[in-house]
Amino acid sequence: GExxxxxxxxxxxxxxxxxxxxxxxxxxxxxxxxxxxxxxxxLQLLTxxxxxxxxxxxxxxxxxxxxxxxxxxxxxxxxxxxxSAIYFCAESGGYSSxxxxxxxxxxxxxxxx
Amino acid sequence: NxxxxxxxxxxxxxxxxSMTLQCAQDMNHNSMYWYRQxxxxxxxxxxxxxxxxTTDKGEVPNGYNVSRLNKREFSLRLESAAPSQTSVYFCxxxxxxxxxxxxxxxxxxxxxxxx
Numbered sequence: 001g002e003x004x005x006x007x008x009x010x011x012x013x014x015x016x017x018x019x020x021x022x023x024x025x026x027x028x029x030x031x032x033x034x035x036x037x038x039x040x041x042x043l044q045l046l047t048x049x050x051x052x053x054x055x056x057x058x059x060x061x062x063x064x065x066x067x068x069x070x071x072x073x074x075x076x077x078x079x080x081x082x083x084s085a086i087y088f089c090a091e092s093g094g095y096s097s098x099x100x101x102x103x104x105x106x107x108x109x110x111x112x113x
Numbered sequence: 114n115x116x117x118x119x120x121x122x123x124x125x126x127x128x129x130x131s132m133t134l135q136c137a138q139d140m141n142h143n144s145m146y147w148y149r150q151x152x153x154x155x156x157x158x159x160x161x162x163x164x165x166x167t168t169d170k171g172e173v174p175n176g177y178n179v180s181r182l183n184k185r186e187f188s189l190r191l192e193s194a195a196p197s198q199t200s201v202y203f204c205x206x207x208x209x210x211x212x213x214x215x216x217x218x219x220x221x222x223x224x225x226x227x228x
Contacts (some may be wrong), residue, residue: 004155008153033147033216040220040222041220041221041222042117042203042205042219042220043156043203043205043217043219043222044219045216045217048216088155088156100158100171101158101217102159102163103148103155103156104155105153105155106155107153
C-alpha cells in the first residue's frame with residue numbers, strides 16, 4: 001500500500017535553513033503536501049506541489065520534488081522560533097482516490113537560539 | 114466562517130463506555146474525514162465521507178462507526194471504548210476530488226483518554 005516516511009526530529013539554529021525530507025511510495029501521486037501542526041492545534045496546509053512540477057517557491061518556503069526517487073523536501077529559509085512545529089508530508093493519488101490523503105509520521109522541528 | 118469545529122475538546126471515558134464525537138464544517142465541502150493521531154504514527158484515517166449519504170472505511174475503522182448526518186456534520190461514535198482508543202481525534206473537510214488542490218481543513222482536535 002501507499003506509504004510516506006520522514007524522520008521524526010530536526011533541530012536547527014535560529015536564522016539557519018531547515019530542510020525536512022520525505023519519501024513516498026505511490027508513483028501515481030498527484031498532489032504532494034506539507035502540513036504544519038502547532039502545539040495543541042490541528043494541521044494547517046503550508047504548501048503543496050503538483051506531481052508534474054519539480055520545484056515550488058513561496059516566500060521562505062521551497063519545495064523540491066524528485067519524482068524519479070519519490071523524494072520530497074521542504075526548505076525553510078531563515079528559520080524563526082515561530083517555525084517550531086511538527087511538519088507532515090502527505091500525498092494523494094489520482095482523482096479516483098483523491099479523497100484520501102496519506103500522511104507521514106511528522107517531523108518535529110525545534111529551533112536552537 | 115468558523116471552519117471546522119469539533120466537540121468536545123477533551124474527554125475521559127472508562128473502558129466499555131460509549132460516546133460520540135461531533136464535527137461540523139461551514140465551508141460547503143462535500144468530503145469529510147476522521148483521523149486519529151498517535152505519537153510517532155502521524156495521522157491515520159478512520160473513516161471518510163466523500164459526499165453526503167456515503168461513508169467509507171479508512172485505514173483503522175475497527176471499533177468506530179460514523180454518521181454523515183447532513184452536508185455539514187460528520188460524527189464519530191465509539192460504542193465500547195477501549196484503552197487502545199486513547200488518542201487525539203481530528204475531523205477534516207475538503208472540496209470534492211478534482212475540483213481543487215484537495216486541501217483538507219482540520220478541526221482543533223478532541224483529546225480522548227480511555228481508562
